[in-house]
Amino acid sequence: MAVGGRDRVTGYLVRRSTDVFGRVGDMSVIALEGFRRTWDVRTWFWEYIQQCWFLARVTSLPVLLVSLPLGATVALQVGQLAWQLGASSATGGAVVVGLVREVAPMASALLIAGAGGSAMTSDIGARNIRDELAAMEVMAVNPIHRLVTPRLWAASTVAVLLVPLVIVAGAGGGYFFNVVIQGVTPGAYFDGAVSLLVTSDLLVTLFKAWIFGFIAAIMSCYFGMTCQTSPVGVGRAVNQSTVVTFMLVFAVNYVITMIYFLAYPPRPM
Template identity: 75%
Template sequence: MTTFHLPVARVHRGLSSLGEMFAIGFEGLRRTWDIRAWFWEFVEQCVFLAKVTTLPVILVALPLGATVALQVGDLAGQLGAQSATGGAVIVGLVREVAPIAAALIIAGAGGSAITSDMGARNIRDELAAMEVMGVNPVHRLVTPRMWAASLVSTMLASLVIMSGAVGGFVFNVLLQGVTPGAYVDGAMGLLRTSDLFVTLFKAWLFGMISALVACHKGMNCAQSPVGVGRAVNQSTVVSFMLVFAFNYIITTIYFLAYPPVT
């Protein structure tokens, strides 16, 4: 009986935690209109997230685009369609790689810092002190972090596309002999304006989810430094799981509504 109830209790705790997290998210969005209360915190978080994520994104995107171009170009060369490598690289970057890479960097670098900050405030009872003074910590702390992470994630997605395209260009054009025109034309023939809009929307949503998970885990961690460390680890894992789950759902809906060009 105990063995049976153990997984049920874990599922119950997981669903309760998920419900609390989305409740915090809706509460944070509810007071978005009160910009004066959180604007400067939003600016500070944007600057901080941009500092800790820009360089890692570039270092990830450049070799990623080059590796994809190298592998796809080698395979396409065997099939006599090496000029299509540019299309495969850029389409892959725009549709899938850019929003996921941006979200993972936000969750790994920025989200861990947000969780640590919120956890430190929690164990020092700063959150409780804010409530005593009549200040809602969700409105004052969670709202600006959610919007900052979503904005920075959207900008990082554009940076991933540019960096990956440059890395793919170097390998495909300079090393494999494909003409620059063929590299660009291959991408332009497959991309649609809706692809870019969906990519930016996914990056925006994934950034907000990553910040929400980080804030929730930090605000509900155990009252000890060990609890903060565990919250950081949990926030990263949960963010990754939610990002991949939402990416699958959005991509499936998008391809059903707008089938790929053949």
């Protein structure tokens, strides 16, 4: 019995590992095939414009509503400690550095995945269960080139464009708490906000947002194109794409941040 139980467990682990590696391979194929036709801009440019407009429309207001209280919350937590240490003017620097380095790309990616990515998955999944993807293949139209490529570039573009919005809104929330409530002068707030930042911080943040946008679009398109051909399958694909995107974004963010801090250690005040 013990040997049979171990064999069943081993077989289950082998099947699960094979399934996982198969899914990773399918994701890689869709991503690479989507990039392969990037040069042929004429075939996907208008779809790209439509997807950019759609993503900007569904994410702009939510990202503002998230960033304002987020900046105020960071200022509240950091400001109380800084006030006890007699360095309340340093709150602006802590808030803006945190927004630029970590909060802005993460908030942008999560909004793209949660609001835009779920809509992408449901749209492509609906096309899948109506056999539109198969019909495109019959008509010699590659569905990956037609649907995935513009969504990859639209998600990455809008993710980058949301970063300044997050930074400005979050800094505004921190300004309200630090200046209006705590009484710190505006000059001290903004001087501290820019004293610790360097150009590479913003460049790495934009690069993170760009990568995260690609991840969100790839996961959304993959789960939409491989979902079960039923409404329940589409719903499960939306849930799976959002969860997997969040996990990958946090993992990739950790790797990029670690490499960046090793290459460019933070400078002292």
